[in-house]
Amino acid sequence: MKNSRRKAKAVIVGGSIAGVSCAHALIAAGWDVVVLEKTSTPPEGCATGAGLGLDSVSEKLIQPWITQPELLQVLSLPMTIEHEQATDADKKITWTLTRDDNFNYKAMHWADLHRILYHSLSPEVVLWGHLFVSFSISDDKRSVKVQAKVLQTDETIEIVGDLLVSADGCHSAIRKTFLPDHKLRYSGYCAWRGVLDYSDNPQSETVVALKKAYPDLGKTNYFDIGSDGHAILYELINKRINWIWYRNQTEPDFKGNSVTTKVSKDMIEKMLTAAEKVWIPEFVKVMRETKEPFLNAIYDSDPLEQLYWDNVVLIGDAAHPISPHGGRSTNMSILDAAVLGKCLEKWGVEKLSSALQEYQSIRVVVAREQVLFSRRMGRIKQRLPLPDRELFDPVTADQKECEALRLRNIPYFCDVPSILI
Numbered sequence: 216m217k218n219s220r221r222k223a224k225a226v227i228v229g230g231s232i233a234g235v236s237c238a239h240a241l242i243a244a245g246w247d248v249v250v251l252e253k254t255s256t257p258p259e260g261c262a263t264g265a266g267l268g269l270d271s272v273s274e275k276l277i278q279p280w281i282t283q284p285e286l287l288q289v290l291s292l293p294m295t296i297e298h299e300q301a302t303d304a305d306k307k308i309t310w311t312l313t314r315d316d317n318f319n320y321k322a323m324h325w326a327d328l329h330r331i332l333y334h335s336l337s338p339e340v341v342l343w344g345h346l347f348v349s350f351s352i353s354d355d356k357r358s359v360k361v362q363a364k365v366l367q368t369d370e371t372i373e374i375v376g377d378l379l380v381s382a383d384g385c386h387s388a389i390r391k392t393f394l395p396d397h398k399l400r401y402s403g404y405c406a407w408r409g410v411l412d413y414s415d416n417p418q419s420e421t422v423v424a425l426k427k428a429y430p431d432l433g434k435t436n437y438f439d440i441g442s443d444g445h446a447i448l449y450e451l452i453n454k455r456i457n458w459i460w461y462r463n464q465t466e467p468d469f470k471g472n473s474v475t476t477k478v479s480k481d482m483i484e485k486m487l488t489a490a491e492k493v494w495i496p497e498f499v500k501v502m503r504e505t506k507e508p509f510l511n512a513i514y515d516s517d518p519l520e521q522l523y524w525d526n527v528v529l530i531g532d533a534a535h536p537i538s539p540h541g542g543r544s545t546n547m548s549i550l551d552a553a554v555l556g557k558c559l560e561k562w563g564v565e566k567l568s569s570a571l572q573e574y575q576s577i578r579v580v581v582a583r584e585q586v587l588f589s590r591r592m593g594r595i596k597q598r599l600p601l602p603d604r605e606l607f608d609p610v611t612a613d614q615k616e617c618e619a620l621r622l623r624n625i626p627y628f629c630d631v632p633s634i635l636i
């Protein structure tokens with residue numbers, strides 16, 4: 216059946232994790248794809264991004280897409296334990312709230328995951344330095360014409376496809392054309408984050424001390440609730456420590472569409488001084504020795520009821536901007552891509568709307584529940600008010616309250632939709 220169908224073409228906007236994953240999934244479904252990415256070159260090296268947690272479902276989905284599946288093992292560290300703890304700022308002590316010994320995530324650097332996905336595509340698939348500008352759907356709704364600007368030459372090009380995939384992130388311009396009033400929602404806090412690279416000093420006293428204080432580092436995702444926000448700590452391959460500190464603050468005024476900003480030395484110094492009042496000295500020293508910590512404002516948005524319009528479909532952060540507390544964003548992008556690929560393979564381009572309808576019906580409910588869970592979990596761990604409960608107090612919290620913090624409580628945790636089985 217598949218061979219008798221004409222080869223369909225998709226234009227994917229955005230060449231980050233959702234975009235390159237989608238390219239793989241659609242190629243596997245027999246489609247031609249082109250990816251438009253505004254960044255001028257592939258993000259080589261580890262200057263871009265920081266750590267992420269890959270779940271076991273994503274790992275399985277990626278395996279057939281990549282030319283060297285063994286690289287997934289080589290470039291990741293198993294995180295078999297989720298350890299939720301609290302820190303007493305005055306006594307500088309920590310204590311365990313709850314622990315999940317069957318966590319089964321992999322810790323990876325964003326740039327490593329992106330690299331193995333991208334390098335497994337033919338080089339002509341991703342057009343770097345191509346800024347998506349606009350699109351128009353044909354009257355019969357059977358094709359879509361996409362205009363993009365080639366940033367190096369300022370020339371505008373047009374590409375016609377059967378399907379436009381919006382993988383252009385949480386600020387998606389494509390989503391805005393359908394939902395101009397749909398706004399991102401500031402969480403009430405920002406994340407300071409960084410990666411300490413100690414490869415040039417493997418015996419680093421700072422890291423030795425850190426590992427004494429957090430003894431299961433290397434196989435554990437530590438979540439730590441302090442007097443001012445909460446923190447995350449885990450190790451990456453090649454002697455790197457990934458850390459994040461979420462701090463409640465008013466919404467920052469970052470330029471343009473950015474949720475990340477470069478920070479001044481003065482801002483870093485103030486953050487470190489504040490850290491000394493919240494975290495144990497071993498953790499603060501890691502922060503202090505990290506080159507170029509950066510600041511992420513945390514946003515999500517109210518879940519969407521619709522993920523496609525005619526022959527335009529949303530995936531990844533464009534479809535469901537989500538706060539990071541369920542460990543979902545990257546995993547959802549990969550799952551979206553895989554489900555979309557299978558729906559297109561099942562229905563073919565002739566029945567595109569059935570394919571997109573099935574994709575939407577599988578993903579919309581899951582995305583809604585996971586976005587709302589992550590939002591709630593963020594507020595609990597940041598000790599921000601919720602209408603139906605008291606503020607979380609790590610000193611008095613009972614076992615049930617502590618166990619509720621575990622990531623596996625997220626609805627559809629590691630759920631595999633039947634279309635992928």
Ligand SMILES: Cc1cc2nc3c(=O)[nH]c(=O)nc-3n(C[C@H](O)[C@H](O)[C@H](O)COP(=O)(O)OP(=O)(O)OC[C@H]3O[C@@H](n4cnc5c(N)ncnc54)[C@H](O)[C@@H]3O)c2cc1C
Binds near residue numbers: 265
């Ligand atoms: C450079 C980078 C580094 C990141 N590092 C981390 C990390 O360390 N840890 C982590 O958990 N998450 C990280 N993320 C976020 C993470 O990739 C996403 O939250 C998640 O994987 C969903 O991915 P996405 O592809 O839907 O969205 P995004 O990753 O936000 O990607 C959207 C892509 O669309 C492109 N784009 C947007 N508008 C246009 C346009 N008009 N024309 C062409 N292209 C456009 C952007 O340049 C971007 O590459 C990073 C994202 C980026 C872009």
